[in-house]
Amino acid sequence: MTFPKKSKFYKNAIYNLLQRTIDKYASYNINMDYTQKEFLESRPQRLCKMCGKCCRVLTASISYEELKKSAEAGDKSSIEFLDTFEPYPSLEDALKADEKTVKNIPDYQNRTFYRCKHIGDSNLCPRYEVRYDVCRFFPSSPWAVVPPECGFEGWLFQQREFHKQHIRKLKEEAIFYKAKLKTNISEHEKGLYEQLIKKINERVKLYDKYDSEKW
Ligand code: SF4
Numbered sequence: 176m177t178f179p180k181k182s183k184f185y186k187n188a189i190y191n192l193l194q195r196t197i198d199k200y201a202s203y204n205i206n207m208d209y210t211q212k213e214f215l216e217s218r219p220q221r222l223c224k225m226c227g228k229c230c231r232v233l234t235a236s237i238s239y240e241e242l243k244k245s246a247e248a249g250d251k252s253s254i255e256f257l258d259t260f261e262p263y264p265s266l267e268d269a270l271k272a273d274e275k276t277v278k279n280i281p282d283y284q285n286r287t288f289y290r291c292k293h294i295g296d297s298n299l300c301p302r303y304e305v306r307y308d309v310c311r312f313f314p315s316s317p318w319a320v321v322p323p324e325c326g327f328e329g330w331l332f333q334q335r336e337f338h339k340q341h342i343r344k345l346k347e348e349a350i351f352y353k354a355k356l357k358t359n360i361s362e363h364e365k366g367l368y369e370q371l372i373k374k375i376n377e378r379v380k381l382y383d384k385y386d387s388e389k390w
């Protein structure tokens with residue numbers, strides 16, 4: 176059934192549709208944790224080549240000193256990290272262990288690199304059943320830096336593209352809604368478009384740290 180464009184029914188249908196879209200975007204933003212959970216559960220473990228590179232040479236986003244302080248203050252993830260990994264004595268040692276992986280990190284000269292204290296020559300994890308989240312959830316996001324030739328490389332690229340497409344689509348929608356604001360619409364409809372634009376901007380902002388401005 177179709178309604179004439181100026182009819183009350185048509186307008187109500189539009190308002191309902193806009194309100195549902197606002198609610199959907201609001202729930203997206205609240206459910207970032209859910210998105211993260213979905214990502215972790217969707218990782219195809221069969222892609223892991225069991226090369227052990229991610230256990231043998233890795234770095235952290237904060238310095239070794241900061242990690243130790245944070246562990247002393249009781250931070251669970253820092254305690255678990257230091258219980259699993261030990262720092263290489265020097266950058267040269269890390270380079271000797273795996274030059275490609277070290278040099279894959281943009282500012283590698285200023286980083287501390289670590290190795291697992293437990294891994295054996297077979298690359299099998301001796302703590303597999305009790306390993307901490309830092310190991311269990313690797314790679315932990317589409318933007319995780321993995322060693323070159325890691326089996327997850329291509330899949331992570333796909334995941335990043337998926338998020339980028341989603342954000343690009345939302346940005347296009349925002350442009351459309353902004354154009355709508357300049358047309359002859361009711362104050363109520365205008366308010367709904369403004370809420371939609373706000374929700375989209377909030378969503379895009381969640382991806383700021385990944386440079387979403389440029390997508
Ligand atoms: S580097 Fe990648 S492929 Fe190799 S063990 Fe780690 S997750 Fe698996």
Ligand code: SF4
Nearest residue numbers: 230291294300302310
């Ligand atoms: S504990 Fe296991 S999974 Fe974690 S770094 Fe060591 S070998 Fe790898």
